[in-house]
Amino acid sequence: MLGAVAGGCTGYLIQADRKATALPPLSQPTLPQAKGPAPKPLSAARDRQVRMDGDLRELLLDKPRGAKDVDGLKGNDGWLPMYEYANYFDKPVRAFGALLDDEFRRAVTTGWEVGNSYTVEIQLAQFRQEEDMVVDHRVETSERWADNESDTDSWPVPGTENGMVYVHRTPEEKPGYLPLYGAEAYAWRGDTVMGVWVYSSKPIAKATIMDLAKRQMERL
Structure with a gap:
């Protein structure tokens, strides 16, 4: 400690004997100004972050004309509480804890039945991601489970x-x-996971599930 203080005092004494160094002028060179009007801020409709922070239910696909509501669809007026979202997993209690760890924010759901042909259910789930990016891992986990089922075909969703x-x-x-x-x-x-499910008593065409997935992602 004494050596450090002594060295500091010596430095101050040397500086005191030296001629003062002139400071640079405070004025700075004038920067050229961009020409033309300033760009207008994005409208709420075009600003993705504004849309994603708004009513998440508005980003869900609309129920087609003539389609019927799905009986027993979980949720309350489109909102899906965390405990109900966890019930979609094989082990709800473990899933609930994982959602807490992953900073679950909110989830919404919709669904419909097209005549006697097939039933659709869609979910969007948002995560805060203040600590880690979790949406990529969550999607990869769901895809791994889906891919493990026998006699399954798969294709990437464009875009x-x-x-x-x-x-x-x-x-x-x-x-x-x-x-x-x-x-x-x-x-x-971004911070949102999409899940789409289609069920039918007849084989489901690739075009049916692909069209739903593409149109839903276009709204995010």
Whole structure:
């Protein structure tokens, strides 16, 4: 400690014996100004962040004309509380804890039934991502589960980072029920995860699930 103080005092004494150094002038050179009018700020309709921070339900696809509501669809007026969102997973209690760790923010859902042809359900889930980027990992996990099902075809969703659609060719069968075919799609953009599911008693075409996934991602 004494050596440090002594060295500091010596430095001050040397500076005191030296002639003062002139300071640079305070004035700075004038920078050229851009010509033309200043660009206008983006409108709320064009500013993606404004849209994503607004009513998330407005970004869900609209129910087609003539389609019916889905009986038993979870949620409250389109909003999906975290505990109900966790119930979509095989192990809801573990999923609830993971959602807390991943800084779950909010989720919304919609769905409809097209005649007797097929049923659609769509979810959007937002995460704060103040600590880590979790949406990519969440989508990859969902895609891994979907891809592990036997007799499944998959294709990338154009215009997305790693979005995929999956069509399961083998139906689930239970005594007393019609066979149930399924297709699903996952993708993310910014802080939001998209999930789309289609169910039908008949095989589901790639075009059906792909069209839903593409149109939903275009709204994010």
